[in-house]
Each structure stands twice: as structure tokens, then as C-alpha cells.
Amino acid sequence: MATPRPSAPDAPRALRLPSALTIETAAETEALIDSAAPPGLPLVLDLSDVAEVDTVGAWLLYRTKRDRPGTALLEASPQTLTLLAEVGAADRPCPVRPDARPIWLEELDKAGRAVLEAVDTLGQGLAFVGTVIVSTLRAATSKRGIRWHTVSRQMELSGVNALGIIGLMSFLIGIVIAQQGAVQLEQFGAQIFTINLVGRATFRELGILLTAIMVAGRSASAFAAQIGTMKLSEEIDAMKTIGLDPVEVLVLPRVIALTVLMPLLGFYASILALIGGGLLCWAILDIPPASFVQRTREVVPMSDFWIGMAKAPFFGATIALVGCFQGLQVTGTAESVGERTTIAVVQSIFLVIVLDAFFAVFFTAIGFV
Incomplete structure (x- = not known):
């Protein structure tokens, strides 16, 4: 011892x-x-x-x-x-877990962070729109011009390849509108006004809006995934190294393609929805196709058609800009591609609906009802 x-x-x-x-x-x-x-x-x-x-x-x-x-x-x-x-x-002090905050404070913190993130995203988005506008003017005034072969390729991928699904969706939506309208108007003996419902709703609102939502699901996700994958594989950095502008090469053709295509796709969808509604009226209301067409010409003003066509380019440009913007925000791993693709679809559909609501109020305020 x-x-x-x-x-x-x-x-x-x-x-x-x-x-x-x-x-x-x-x-x-x-x-x-x-x-x-x-x-x-x-x-x-x-x-x-x-x-x-x-x-x-x-x-x-x-x-x-x-x-x-x-x-x-x-x-x-x-x-x-x-x-x-x-x-x-x-011998280091162990971190002490802080006391849990009240639930309402946690939710308030989440809401505040979401607001800050939304404001930051809005600012970056507006800056991106400005960059695209500048790139458009630069490409239009330069000797090389706009890459029309790339634009035509994007038109094929985003428009021509989407004709099948858009046409089927619009045809079925026309049938649904006509069927529900006929059931409700039958209570008042006014089944003939089913034609009014199908014609005006299709050309003014649903034909363009549903087409934009379908294109947002197809194209916004595709744009975000394509550009995001290129960014992860450093192809965009390689473009900058050899003196190419990624916005001019990747973003501008997609924006032009969807801006031009949306009115055409919207018109195509409206016609097929009208055909679907006309076939159902023929089947359950015994209204012949000739009478359906004649009645449609009488009750659907040209202003409804032009209102729908006026909204379409804005919807197309918005979808393309959101998809490309989210693709360029990809960082880190491949998981980021999936996240940005999802965000692109959600944001583009949300902005399309917001724009549609704005146009509805605007056209009503100036007298196009």
C-alpha cells in the first residue's frame, strides 16, 4: 500500500x-x-x-x-x-439539448423561414427573367442569331409529342363538362344550355388552363431534369469555358418553343374538348352535331377565343422559365435533381393558376365578360 x-x-x-x-x-x-x-x-x-x-x-x-x-x-x-x-x-463538455420550444413557436418559425425562402426565390427568379430577356436581345442582334434548329427540336419534344395525351385529356374533359352540365340543367328543363357551358368554358378557360397544367407536368419537369443533370455533370461549366452562354443555348430555345406552342396546343385542346362535349350531347340529349356546331357559333363570342389565345403565350413562357430556372439551381448530388424537378412542376402549375386568376379579373374589369 x-x-x-x-x-x-x-x-x-x-x-x-x-x-x-x-x-x-x-x-x-x-x-x-x-x-x-x-x-x-x-x-x-x-x-x-x-x-x-x-x-x-x-x-x-x-x-x-x-x-x-x-x-x-x-x-x-x-x-x-x-x-x-x-x-x-x-474531456469536452457534452452539448446540452435545449428545452423544446412550444409548438406554436415552432410553426411560426417554419412559416417565417418559408416566407424568407419564397422572397429569396422570387428575387432570384426575377433576376433570371431579366437575364433571359438580355440574352434574347443579344442573340437577336448578334450575327449568330437565335438557334432555330434547337427551337424546332424543343417544339417537337414539348408540343408534337404531347398531342396524344393533351388530345385525350381534353376530349374526356369535354365529355365530363357536358355530362355534368346536362345533369344539372335538366332540373330546369334547360339542357340546350349545355352547349353554352361547354363552348364558353372550353375556349375561355379550361382548354388553355388544363393544357398549361399538362404541359407543366411534362415540360417543366423535363427541362429541370435535363438542365440539372447537365449541371451536375459539369457540361454547363464546360459551355462557359468555351465561351457559350448557357442561357442562350439551353434556356432561350425552350422559352421560345413553349411561348409559340401554347396557343396552338390550347386551340387544339379546345377543339377536342368541344368534340367530346358535342358527342355526349348527341348521345344523351339528341342534339345533332350540326345543331351543336350552329349553336356554338351563336353563343360563343370571338372574345372568348381571343382571351384564351392571349393567355396562352404567358403560360408557356412561365412554364419554360420555371423549369429552366429550377434546373440551374441543382447542386450537390443527384437527389437535388429530383427535388428541383418536383419544385419546378409545383411552382409552374401554381404560377399558371395565379396568372389565370389575374387574367380573369383583368378581362372582366375591362368589359370582356
Whole structure:
């Protein structure tokens, strides 16, 4: 058993420790240290007899030095000093988990972050629109001009290849509008006004709006995925390196293609919706196709047609801009491509509906009802 050495009254108490400072002797050694001097007072620990030290023993020595300022270690072996350094490096305060905030405060924090993110996205989006406008003017006035072969390719991918699904959707929507209108108007003996409902709703609102939503699902997602993948593979950086403007090469053809195509696709969808509604009126209301067409010409003003066609280019440009913008925001891993593709579809559909509501109020305010 190690015994304390006699020392001067004001000098730190000297203590020779046993030969083994291990987990088996830790309790005995700790009691010996505590009996040598009251807590907080320094000691002189003589380690000349110590032949075996493990992590627990090193921690006991380290804690003694930490809790008793002025404590000195004598004759410590290199192994002991190495273990002391390691346990000292591991002696860091554990992070304390903060108290949970109230639910309402958490939700308020989420709402605030969402608002800030939306404002930041809006600012970046407006800057992107300005960049596209500048690139359009630069391309139109330069010798190389706009890349019309790329525009035609995008027209094929976004427009021609979408004719099947858009036509089928519009045809079925026309049938649904006619069927629901006939059921409701039958209560008043006014089934003939089903033609009014189908004609005006199709040309003024639903033909263009539903086409825009379908194109947003197809094209906005495709644009975001294509451009995002190119950014991950550093193709966009390579374009910049060789002096090509990515906005002019990738964004501008897509924006032009959808801006030109949307009125054509909207008209195509409106006609097929009208055909679907006409066939249902022929089947359940016994209204012949000739009478349906004649009645449609009488009750649908040309203003409805022009209102629908006027909205279409704005819808197309918005869808293309959102898809390309989100594609250029891709960073990190391939997971970001999926996230930005989803955001592109959601944002483009949301903005199309917002624009449609704005146009509805605007045209009503100027007298086109």
C-alpha cells in the first residue's frame, strides 16, 4: 500500500501511487488520493513505482490534476503521458439539448423561414427573367442569331409529342363538362344550355388552363431534369469555358418553343374538348352535331377565343422559365435533381393558376365578360 510522504505544512502533499493504475485498482487509488488531502488541494503524485496504466487509471490522474490545480506528476512514463493526453483531448463538455420550444413557436418559425425562402426565390427568379430577356436581345442582334434548329427540336419534344395525351385529356374533359352540365340543367328543363357551358368554358378557360397544367407536368419537369443533370455533370461549366452562354443555348430555345406552342396546343385542346362535349350531347340529349356546331357559333363570342389565345403565350413562357430556372439551381448530388424537378412542376402549375386568376379579373374589369 502506498503511503503519503511527509511534507512542509504549506507544500502540496506528496503521495506515491501503487504499481498498477487500472480499472481493478481505480476505487482503491481514488480513496487513497482523497485521504491524502482534502478536495481541491494540490498533490504531488509520485509515479516512479507505477508499471501498468490503462485508460481508467489515466483518467483518474487527469481528473486529479484538473480538479486539484497545482497538482504535479513525478516520474511519469511516456505511456502514461500519452494516455493522459488522449483522455484530456476527450474531456469536452457534452452539448446540452435545449428545452423544446412550444409548438406554436415552432410553426411560426417554419412559416417565417418559408416566407424568407419564397422572397429569396422570387428575387432570384426575377433576376433570371431579366437575364433571359438580355440574352434574347443579344442573340437577336448578334450575327449568330437565335438557334432555330434547337427551337424546332424543343417544339417537337414539348408540343408534337404531347398531342396524344393533351388530345385525350381534353376530349374526356369535354365529355365530363357536358355530362355534368346536362345533369344539372335538366332540373330546369334547360339542357340546350349545355352547349353554352361547354363552348364558353372550353375556349375561355379550361382548354388553355388544363393544357398549361399538362404541359407543366411534362415540360417543366423535363427541362429541370435535363438542365440539372447537365449541371451536375459539369457540361454547363464546360459551355462557359468555351465561351457559350448557357442561357442562350439551353434556356432561350425552350422559352421560345413553349411561348409559340401554347396557343396552338390550347386551340387544339379546345377543339377536342368541344368534340367530346358535342358527342355526349348527341348521345344523351339528341342534339345533332350540326345543331351543336350552329349553336356554338351563336353563343360563343370571338372574345372568348381571343382571351384564351392571349393567355396562352404567358403560360408557356412561365412554364419554360420555371423549369429552366429550377434546373440551374441543382447542386450537390443527384437527389437535388429530383427535388428541383418536383419544385419546378409545383411552382409552374401554381404560377399558371395565379396568372389565370389575374387574367380573369383583368378581362372582366375591362368589359370582356
